[in-house]
Amino acid sequence: MAGACAGLLPYIYYPARFVPLLFLFFGISFLLPFRSMSLKRLQAELPWAAAFTGVAALVAAPILLHYLRNPDLFFNERIQTVFVFRKFQGAPLTTLAEVLATNVWDVLTSFSFRLLAGCCSPFEHAVTLNIWEALFFWLGVGIAIRQWNRSPAYRLLLLWVGLLFMPAFLSDARSTMRMGGAVPAVYLLVAVGLWETFLWIESRMAGRVKTWPSIFGTVIGVTVLIQATITYRAVFDRGMAVSPSHYDMIWPAFAHELNERPAEKDTVYLIAHRHDAFDYLYQGATPVVRIFSPVPDLDHQTEALLTEMGTVSTVKVVNWVDWSPTIEWRANFRANFLTILLDKHGTYAGTEYFDDIYVDSYVDVSYDRPWVLFEDLSQPVVYDGGITLEGLALGSSKKRIPIQQGFDTEQHRSLLVGMLWTTASKDVADYSVSLRLYSDDGAMVFQDDHVLRKPMEYPLTTSLWATQPVSTVFELEIPDELAAGEYELRMVVYDLATSTPTVEVGVWEPETTLGRVQIRPSGQ
Template identity: 40%
Template structure:
């Protein structure tokens, strides 16, 4: 049926218009769905087996747990890795892995399908919310198609949503389940005289609502969305509200009961393990912002997340492209128009009210989180994004009404124009998103870096290695110690270890790995190609250690890396970079002593002399041996500083003192030597010349330095360096 019929039209014309609408509305809806499907296939699913080319470390934990699920280890909350994760995405990944094997496609497919499904669910929800008059229940199909088509189209073609969909994030399940729950609830409630309540539909809506807690942390705010929207029907509270409560409570009771039943397993888990419920929240609490009071930090976040609508977006390239805002400037214009009209129609128009409550409640998880000065976080607002996109559709519709006065679609031409415009808009936006992602992003160095592509390449190469003799693979990696994405993708028989290439106790770590294997005939070390600038350096230290304690056999060259093979590895003596330690030795008044130091490059220890020439290489390592006194309860850190010939500080690196077990100094065994190794990289813009390398040891909590006994100064000179 048409939206409005001007007075004076004959009943015959009205009947003809209604008949045409009955034919045109389904055709236009099908056309829009086809356009939406084409866009999500282009942006979410096209070349998904190879784009992106890797798995982000944190998200890779889902894959590792999916492998454990396939081995029979089932949980309602996976607390061990990556600050704890909800299980829905993990079980979906397990199913995909069962069907496709551990692969990039199996890992990325479930979240991508969830994101694609969310677009269609938002379209359906928009049709339900705006496809009929809120007061009379009369159909208003063209309003519904416009709002739903524009909103879902903007969502389908969003470059930010494309990044999130392809990134393997479990958060993609949140907008899908939330949109389905709201759509089922709206459709089944029977809020008009023409539609009776559907008890099965309400039960399904409740099941989806309960399932939300299994998706992503911000879903914990969804109950407040349902509660506030329900309470909004009781304002002002009086006899009408009391009558409504009496009439509607059975439906609300069924919805809440089913939601509680579905959510019961994870709620029970959190009751028994409250630390797991709060752990991630404590990690990103606003109280961690040391620069602002709590209210100031919150208000700063409010500004950041309001600017995301048309001004500035998330700069994190795992979540977004080039810091683009969630909405383009023209989309933001209609969004704010939609917000304004929704506020104007707050009391009498429940669909408008729902979108505002949805937007406000689901923005709160992001606004209450500490972003560490990195700007807005697109992942944390994913639950609010569908409401924002539908508000764009509302803005388009309401703007058109204001400009035209009244919209009357009484003929096929006008209806076809609406359908054609919305469909063309969706396709045009989709083409722009496709060009941005595949032409401007794919293939750039940042594209490979953001996806940890080199780790996936290493897993692929090592999976292809023959397993004819007992071997151990070492993958030095500057960005992390261990990598969940590698653990998911690597399926070889030989043990493989991703180790931090410049970790404090690298020699002891490698020695421990090799000693833990009963038989090792060869050690194969990954050496990244020099063009992979985003990885940083450091693998040469692992290679140097193997050259020192083993026999080099040869290398294999691959696209991203080389694999060096060593044999006859000696494990009969402790592994170190240095032959001996030299001065200075320093006894501090804080109960800690420096027993000696050594400097070197690669497998070469630089001879102790008045001045050490680093040569053209601007990297070196420094080994130190420490000892603590009994009863020490201080956590110490050290500061390594370069000073120029005039005494001015030009470079500084601060490090918490840790032993090989990653224990801080207050937990070290007293009077037992502890060795540390640090890799220093002098900035490339530092001018050639002579520099002093100085050491300061200080209390990590109070920042108060400890001083040398008898000298009573905090600084000790470790070496004089000549930088070329």
């Protein structure tokens, strides 16, 4: 069983990178015990270790073969940036040690003592282990340490927990979900604590209470059954009810609704999102196409796709409401760029709403001119702070109905502003942008500020941006009191820490004019 669980670890995104270290250290633990070990005992333990390793290798073989054939997937950029304290690059070693110690303390104290601060998981209403589970867990840890030399199984459990906690220890995004690879070992250590407690009590009660093993086993069995019921209800009742977005339940529901629809003639749905449940459940007759192209390639890839399909008269862009705390790294950024692209080359025909999913429909899609997403900037804007605006994509303003439950159900207008950025080096400051609308008389009538972040990423420009262009998209929510008409869009790029603006080289003014935008009436 332990071998099978270990073999499943490489299939888990972050823990997979620590599995080689787990097997390496486990092997070394046989060669370098803390004290001498007899050859007889070593020979007795090796078959069990070989059985564990063999089962684990058999279970992990498919994914390991996949990684061998595609090593770039194992060492990709996302993985390389996860386990680095990006906010503290260049900081003294003492600062890094202090941050690491804080992370370790936060993770370990989540085992029954308190909730992990900043935890972004479906279980924000509960600590990782309850009191009695944590008691036996820490007891199991202590026993395993004491039995390190005598039991390879205990060595394995300690190494397993220690190494598979590392994604949580080293990450700047605190989340109990990064401990997922350690879960089997955690509960096995709970079992160790229970078992050793049973053996200890049995030795004290020997000859006095003959039914003691039955009593103890019954109590433990009933307790585990009760706890299993509580855990099930916490996950599938409270957890899903409090935070359904963590389970992406909107996508299975969307698939069921589309399945019930009749075939839509000459229509295609474009979805810039991957969800296996939707792919598995969708059986509808209307074509649904996934688009995962990098944003700079989105225009010609989408044009080629629609041209190849031929008779498409209606294109429906599927977008969804992402309630992430900052819009700069919401997962639907690519869908927003699709919306901008279809705004340029099609006619907006309305929006359909499916819970937290909304679908923008476009007709009269034109192929008379090449599709270019970032076409609204005549030339790059080079700033003296080492950052360059390479491209601009402006969408049409639309009337939206927010779908968030409980409040803010009035209609509002929004304008999408897509940008393409590059940096001269990794040493630029962290920047924010201030997007502003000016009327014809030169008065500023609207302002909206955003931190520059790479989509779907936490860090700011200093620690993440490299030589590749980075796309950002901002949604400007236009207030109802702003009259319809044409406005001039300007931007100020400023240092996030000091609020000092960086200026365009050769112009030396903080504000950059990006173009003119048309704002529709609030009732349309």
